[in-house]
Amino acid sequence: MIHDGSSLIENELDLQIRRAAMAWLDQRCTDNNPLIRRDELLNDFYFEGTRLPLVDPNRGIRKPRSMVAALSILTTYTPPGRRSPYEDAPAKDGLLRYKYRGEDPQQPDNIALRRAYQWKLPLIWFYGVATGIYLPRNPVWLVGDEPQHLQFAVALDQAQLFIPHNAELDTDQRRYVERLTRKRLHQPVFRERVLQAYEKSCAMCHLRHVQLLDAAHILRDSHPQGIPAVSNGLALCKIHHAAYDKNVLGLRPAGDERTQLELAPFTPGLA
Numbered sequence: 001m002i003h004d005g006s007s008l009i010e011n012e013l014d015l016q017i018r019r020a021a022m023a024w025l026d027q028r029c030t031d032n033n034p035l036i037r038r039d040e041l042l043n044d045f046y047f048e049g050t051r052l053p054l055v056d057p058n059r060g061i062r063k064p065r066s067m068v069a070a071l072s073i074l075t076t077y078t079p080p081g082r083r084s085p086y087e088d089a090p091a092k093d094g095l096l097r098y099k100y101r102g103e104d105p106q107q108p109d110n111i112a113l114r115r116a117y118q119w120k121l122p123l124i125w126f127y128g129v130a131t132g133i134y135l136p137r138n139p140v141w142l143v144g145d146e147p148q149h150l151q152f153a154v155a156l157d158q159a160q161l162f163i164p165h166n167a168e169l170d171t172d173q174r175r176y177v178e179r180l181t182r183k184r185l186h187q188p189v190f191r192e193r194v195l196q197a198y199e200k201s202c203a204m205c206h207l208r209h210v211q212l213l214d215a216a217h218i219l220r221d222s223h224p225q226g227i228p229a230v231s232n233g234l235a236l237c238k239i240h241h242a243a244y245d246k247n248v249l250g251l252r253p254a255g256d257e258r259t260q261l262e263l264a265p266f267t268p269g270l271a
């Protein structure tokens with residue numbers, strides 16, 4: 001692609017903002033505290049003394065005026081029982097898709113995303129885990145544009161960057177791509193959604209030490225693709241997770257969307 005001088009300067013500023021935003025996020029969102037609130041995304045990041053919201057107040061695609069391409073995309077949290085219409089549309093290359101805004105490929109937000117795709121610019125994906133609370137994934141890249149389906153293909157890490165868009169993968173290759181998606185996105189989102197639903201405490205002993213909490217699956221592998229529903233999750237400390245896995249603990253419904261645990265009757269000789 002040929003740029004005149006002005007677009008080179010614009011590109012340089014775009015890259016500086018992009019790098020600064022990701023560095024700020026990496027500092028703000030650590031392993032122990034990975035989530036960020038919407039008001040922080042709107043108010044807390046500054047570039048050279050000027051506040052620069054990392055999300056758009058009204059829509060999923062964010063393109064600051066000072067940048068040449070989109071900076072971030074956002075997926076809204078879907079409450080239990082409601083399935084996101086966009087989530088996890090299957091594709092033969094195993095890569096996730098992100099839908100255009102509306103149905104016009106030339107809509108400005110879609111053009112802003114297309115520039116990020118054409119110039120291979122890294123983006124931030126804010127994934128909703130509760131109302132107004134997000135798990136950031138960055139960098140991600142747009143690796144394919146599909147105007148006929150009104151969507152872009154997304155690579156979640158360096159390894160997925162090497163998957164050719166719309167590649168015909170064999171079963172093992174496809175499993176590999178999907179395993180990366182689970183590790184980079186689906187499992188972390190499931191964990192944070194479950195911990196949010198259980199207010200970051202063990203359902204059995206109410207321990208609130210996040211580093212010692214797991215999001216346990218009630219039914220194992222019921223959703224090999226996509227993000228398992230929160231209703232299939234249970235926040236448990238490491239000890240009670242192990243006890244549940246060994247059938248020392250049993251389950252009963254709590255009457256709301258959560259599940260409560262109780263000690264299962266001990267049966268001598270039961271594995």
Ligand SMILES: [Zn+2]
Binds near residue numbers: 205207236239240
């Ligand atoms: Zn516990």
